[in-house]
Amino acid sequence: MNLVIIKYNAGNVQSVTHALHRLGVEPVLSDDPAVIRAADKVIFPGVGEASTAMRYLRQAGLADLLPTLKQPFLGVCLGLQLMCRHSEEGDTPCLGIFDLAVKRFPAGDQKVPHMGWNLLEDLQTPLLQGLGERPFVYFVHSYYAETSPHTIARTDYMLPFSAAIHRDNFYATQFHPEKSGTVGAKILENFLAV
Amino acid sequence: MLTKRIIPCLDIKDGRTVKGINFVDIRDAGDPVELGARYAAEGADELTFLDITATVEARDTLVELVRHVAAEINIPFTVGGGIRTVQDVSRLLHAGADKISINSAAVRNPGLVDELAREFGSQCVVVAIDTNRHADGWYVYTHGGRTPTEIETMAWAREVADRGAGEILLTSMVADGTQAGFSLDLTAALSTELGIPIIASGGAGTMAHFAEAFTTGKADAALAASVFHYGTIPIPTLKAYLAEQGIPVRG
Numbered sequence: 001m002n003l004v005i006i007k008y009n010a011g012n013v014q015s016v017t018h019a020l021h022r023l024g025v026e027p028v029l030s031d032d033p034a035v036i037r038a039a040d041k042v043i044f045p046g047v048g049e050a051s052t053a054m055r056y057l058r059q060a061g062l063a064d065l066l067p068t069l070k071q072p073f074l075g076v077c078l079g080l081q082l083m084c085r086h087s088e089e090g091d092t093p094c095l096g097i098f099d100l101a102v103k104r105f106p107a108g109d110q111k112v113p114h115m116g117w118n119l120l121e122d123l124q125t126p127l128l129q130g131l132g133e134r135p136f137v138y139f140v141h142s143y144y145a146e147t148s149p150h151t152i153a154r155t156d157y158m159l160p161f162s163a164a165i166h167r168d169n170f171y172a173t174q175f176h177p178e179k180s181g182t183v184g185a186k187i188l189e190n191f192l193a194v
Numbered sequence: 195m196l197t198k199r200i201i202p203c204l205d206i207k208d209g210r211t212v213k214g215i216n217f218v219d220i221r222d223a224g225d226p227v228e229l230g231a232r233y234a235a236e237g238a239d240e241l242t243f244l245d246i247t248a249t250v251e252a253r254d255t256l257v258e259l260v261r262h263v264a265a266e267i268n269i270p271f272t273v274g275g276g277i278r279t280v281q282d283v284s285r286l287l288h289a290g291a292d293k294i295s296i297n298s299a300a301v302r303n304p305g306l307v308d309e310l311a312r313e314f315g316s317q318c319v320v321v322a323i324d325t326n327r328h329a330d331g332w333y334v335y336t337h338g339g340r341t342p343t344e345i346e347t348m349a350w351a352r353e354v355a356d357r358g359a360g361e362i363l364l365t366s367m368v369a370d371g372t373q374a375g376f377s378l379d380l381t382a383a384l385s386t387e388l389g390i391p392i393i394a395s396g397g398a399g400t401m402a403h404f405a406e407a408f409t410t411g412k413a414d415a416a417l418a419a420s421v422f423h424y425g426t427i428p429i430p431t432l433k434a435y436l437a438e439q440g441i442p443v444r445g
Binding site: 014021022048111117134157184 | 195196197198199234239264265268269270288289290292315316317318360361389390391414415444445
């Protein structure tokens with residue numbers, strides 16, 4: 001399988017690569033539009049800041065390309081947020097694959113970032129099949145996408161938000177499957193089979 | 195609901211785990227990768243690797259170790275011990291560490307916290323604070339708890355949070371190694387005062403101590419070494435106990 005991980009100035013590329021190795025897949029790391037277009041599957045990782053990441057994607061010619069892709073595509077963490085319409089982080093216009101607004105968690109009693117293991121609820125789609133009864137996954141984020149008809153898993157932290165979203169060939173998770181133990185590994189395995 | 199985290203800490207010297215017993219089902223308790231994988235399989239929520247060698251040669255060994263851990267283990271892990279520069283951090287993160295923890299270097303050069311947060315994001319910057327109680331309050335210690343400073347612990351914690359620390363690993367030297375319980379008042383004071391997660395460390399001896407750290411101590415996570423290494427408290431037993439006490443944990 002020709003799986004391409006989109007290379008940009010974001011962290012966690014290494015962890016996603018390792019997680020795929022554990023599943024027997026050797027991914028290609030690239031920011032070349034031709035290589036990405038020709039991939040069987042694409043993973044769009046991300047740890048970092050939205051406006052900086054979007055600037056990089058525009059300069060690399062990827063901001064126009066990514067929304068037009070037809071192969072199975074999985075965004076992770078910041079990747080999910082960049083696939084939405086707009087992020088409050090740096091007041092950043094994003095890729096618009098999902099018509100959703102990304103907002104900052106409100107200041108209140110609870111701590112921001114939302115960091116640690118939390119539960120996935122109301123799971124839908126084959127991506128999230130076979131995760132067991134109480135699937136916990138690992139989150140680290142200060143911004144979230146609201147729940148919507150695109151939501152395929154919900155998590156509660158101060159408010160319910162989209163832990164995972166889906167439209168056509170596009171999937172995205174706010175949590176880190178590459179760091180979410182056996183549950184995360186199962187999700188990546190499901191994505192390989194989509 | 196966000197769960198409370200249990201974090202075993204592995205002390206590393208020259209690339210090997212320092213303390214620890216040989217569990218029946220693992221070959222080599224001195225191998226940090228194997229021991230870490232065992233904890234992950236048992237339900238540890240994160241791991242911390244603390245390098246206590248801190249020589250220049252050991253740095254390369256540590257980076258190599260981080261690479262192995264990242265390849266094998268599918269939960270988040272933090273690396274600490276002797277980290278002094280942005281370059282040190284860059285190497286460890288690129289080798290696959292999720293977070294790094296700094297201690298004495300931050301006290302010597304508080305601007306390092308800002309630099310790291312700006313360069314790599316707050317989410318991967320843990321500031322470790324070793325503290326001890328004096329007659330007039332809690333004070334920060336450096337160099338593995340050997341060197342006292344005149345810095346007041348709450349003031350320092352607030353400062354590093356303002357500078358961009360993502361988490362604070364609070365080790366009470368009053369309690370550390372005593373197995374008499376975490377220092378709950380101080381942990382609760384920091385957790386209430388600061389908007390970032392507090393990891394309680396030092397003093398865990400019983401399962402009730404962990405429960406107290408989360409209830410009275412208001413900690414977001416608890417870190418311990420000996421009780422896990424010597425098998426006194428198996429992680430699955432601890433998780434089941436905490437769940438019975440009504441504390442949210444990942445089951």
